[in-house]
Amino acid sequence: MHDDATAAVPQETGALIDHILTNYHAMHRADLASLIPLAARVEQVHADDSDAPKGLARVLTRLAHEMEDHMTKEEMILFPAMRVGGGAGIEHPIAVTRADHDDHAVSISLIRKLTGDLTPPKHACGFWRSLYVGTTTLIDELAAHIALENDVFFPRFAPAR
Ligand SMILES: [Fe+2]
Numbered sequence: 001m002h003d004d005a006t007a008a009v010p011q012e013t014g015a016l017i018d019h020i021l022t023n024y025h026a027m028h029r030a031d032l033a034s035l036i037p038l039a040a041r042v043e044q045v046h047a048d049d050s051d052a053p054k055g056l057a058r059v060l061t062r063l064a065h066e067m068e069d070h071m072t073k074e075e076m077i078l079f080p081a082m083r084v085g086g087g088a089g090i091e092h093p094i095a096v097t098r099a100d101h102d103d104h105a106v107s108i109s110l111i112r113k114l115t116g117d118l119t120p121p122k123h124a125c126g127f128w129r130s131l132y133v134g135t136t137t138l139i140d141e142l143a144a145h146i147a148l149e150n151d152v153f154f155p156r157f158a159p160a161r
């Protein structure tokens, strides 16, 4: 939610879902669409530099696929059911959704490893720095998104593990 970090999170279920779709799902898609080619460019330009994040574009692409599958399931199955009040058996898709959230952590830890915990070296160029700033924003916003779903929203329908 780049420009709107302090906006109040709505309480009503439909409005909260709309908030998640606009401020997280759409934002993640836009961020990943620009970060993947930026990572590929930095890797290519700095191919001979041992500090360069070799493989970052590939890991970001993997994360994008994981997140796309996950967000599509929420958008097509889970959120429409929640808009009409949940219902019997909703705890099963919620459990799958929570497990997906845990899976994102594997790609994120690999990203941190490839990038020296997203700290650019002193000689990094502007593209390299903006790649790490943008990736840090993506990871921070993904963490906020997951915390909102896991800790605030989903417990309305199924108790947390
Ligand atoms: Fe989500």
Ligand SMILES: [Fe+2]
Pocket (backbone or CB within 6 Å): 070, 074, 097, 101, 146, 149
């Ligand atoms: Fe989610």
